[in-house]
Amino acid sequence: MLTGGSRWWRAPAAVAAGALPVLAFPAPALWWWAYAALVPWMLLLRTAPSPRRAALEGWLGGLGFIVAVHHWLLPSLHVFLLPVAALVGLLWIPWALLVRALLGGSPPPGRAAAALVLVPAGWLLSELVRSWQGLGGPWGLLGASQWQVPAALRLASVGGVWLVSLLVVAVNCALVLLAVAPAARGAAVAGVTALAVLTGAVWLWAPRPQVSGVLRVAVVQPGVVGGADSVEQRFTVGERLTRELAGRRPDLVVWGESSVGADLAARPDLTRRLAALSDAVGAPLLVNVDARRSDRPGIYKSSVLVGGAGPTGDRYDKMRLVPFGEYVPARSLLGWVTSVGKAAGEDRRRGSTPVLMALPGRPEVRIGPLVCFESAFPDMSRHLTREGAALLVAQSATSTFQDSWAPAQHASLAALRAAENGRPVVHATLTGISAVHGPSGEPVGERLGTSASVAEVYAVPLARGSTLYVRSGDWAVRAALAALAGYVAFLVVRRVRRPAPVPPGPPARTVRG
Structure with missing residues (x-):
């Protein structure tokens, strides 16, 4: 609640400031903007007149961030996006309180140094909690905005996208200190220097993937297909494009998500057509069936x-479903959203375990399939890599959001997953953007845009060895949480040791002679 007429502007300013980082993500993809995008929000929070006010402005900024990063969901969720954003926005309240406590006033060098560690850790806490699938999953992680920066991708190979997020927020924090805290500028400069040295050391020291061969992977993107029988038309277009691959010697052909609209066991005619395609091009097909199981x-x-003989027996059922898009959380309470948007009319069923598929003809190559936004979860691709995947394949369909920023945002995640795992990633979609990234996150060949209807063959470099992230996992997250726990313990101890105020004594008597 506003307490003064002179502060009316702070609430809308918080919403706007929280939305600013969206420009660092695709489609604008202004990666450099991420390193200053949080500064306006942090300047606002540090001047909040009270912790309650900082909490309010942290919540409003978080709401603005979620709406901006997910604005392309409006055609599906309509106004329901606002209460979802309001709920998830609450996760930025602890970060806002940290910003006010550590950056407010004129921070001395010690408090400034602590801010360079704790403010990024607080931001990471909000990212970590909202990465739970029930809250929408890890879409729009700040570190993911750096998908096209080689130095950031090298950092991701060491500590995952989480380490990149920590770096980005630390630079924002240093800029705030340089702008408002003369006494702490030395600490801010030292912090930026340390970050630069760290990045340089990682660039020189972090092991690079060792290329061990090439796999020729064909991506079949049918493009936009309309009409009442669009599922059958899409299959027919995919079939035609795949036949054009004959003579181009692919080792694997990948179709996008929902490329087959009927259970193959119930439609032997579709099975025969797919097997004939495999025979014609001399390679197996990885298709994606979106249908009721028989x-x-x-x-x-x-x-x-x-x-060529039909399904090989390798099948992976999608495990992490898109909230509202593929299932409605607490449908008995929220089922009404299907009447105001494009939420799932029936919940999809979940798979129970990841699957590795042996590539026929190349037994040394094992494929780790992911479906749709499963490519946003670092732990899923890391698990597949640890189990022996040589190639990660994400089958996706963003046709519902064809003219939005969603296809570019989704495709960019392949670069992060490739760099984290030291394994190539093929991101194959129905209507674009399809993309392939090598084991360091580098682009391989040309992307297939949202206007393309084509089959393209990519010479995908395979790699051996393991990244530090694959071996050590989310150590950056654990370190950040440990720093926050240490700060909370410090505050508790300080409060306990603070001497109790001495109550005032009785008023002195005046002696009159």
Whole structure:
């Protein structure tokens, strides 16, 4: 609640400031902007007149951030996006309180040094909690905005996208200190210097993936197909494009998410057509079936490998579903959203375990399939890599959001996952953007834009060895949480040791002679 007429502007300013980082993500993709995008929000929070006010402006800024990064969901969720954003925005309240406590006033050098560690850790806490699938998953992590920066991708190979987020927020924090805290400028400069030295050391020291061969992977992107029978038309277009690959010697052909709209066990005619395609091009097809299963109840999204003799038996059922897009959380309470948007009319069923698929003809190559926004979860691709995946394949469909920033945002995640794992990633979609990234996150070949209907063959470099992130996991997250826990313990101890105020004594008596 506003307490003074002179402060009316702070609430809308908080919402706007929270939305500013969206420009660092695709489609604008102004990666350099991420290193200053939080400064206006932090300048606002540090001058909040009270902790309550800082909490309010942290919440409003978080709401603005979520709406901006997910604005392309408006056609599906309509006004329901606002209450979702209001809920998730609460996660920025602890960060806002940290900013006010550590950057408010004129921070001395010691407090400034602590801010350079704790403010990024507080931001990471909000990213970590909202990465839970029930809150929408890890979409729009600040570190993901650096998907095209080689130095940032090298950092990701050491500590995952989380380490990149910490670096970006630390630079923002240093800029605030340089601007408002003369006494702490030395600490800010020292902090920036340390970050630069760290990045340089990682660049020189972090192990690089060792290329161990090439796999020729064909991506089939049918493009936009309309009409009442669009599922059948899409299959037919994919079939035609795949036949054009004959003679181009692919080792694997990848179709996008929901590229097959019927269970193959119930449609032997589709199975025969896919097997004939595999024979014609001399390579197995990795398709994605979005259909009601004939062998169990419910609708599944499944990656299925099909060879010349039909399905090879390798099948992966999608495990992490898109909230509202593929299931409605607490449908008994929130089922009404299907009447105001494009939320799922029936919940998809979840798979139970990750799957590695052996590539026929190349037994040394094992494929780790992911479906749709599963490519946003660092832990899923890391698990597949630790189990022996040589190639990560993400089958996606963002046709619902064709003219928005969503296709570019989704495709950019392939670079982060490739760099984290030291494994190439193929991001194959129905309608674009399809992209391939090598084991250091570098682009391979040309992207297939949202206007393309084509089959393209990529010479994908395979790699051996392991990144530090694959070996050590989320150590950057654990370090950040430990720093926050230490700060909370410090505050508790200081409060306990603070001497109790001495109560005033009785008023002195005046002696009159």
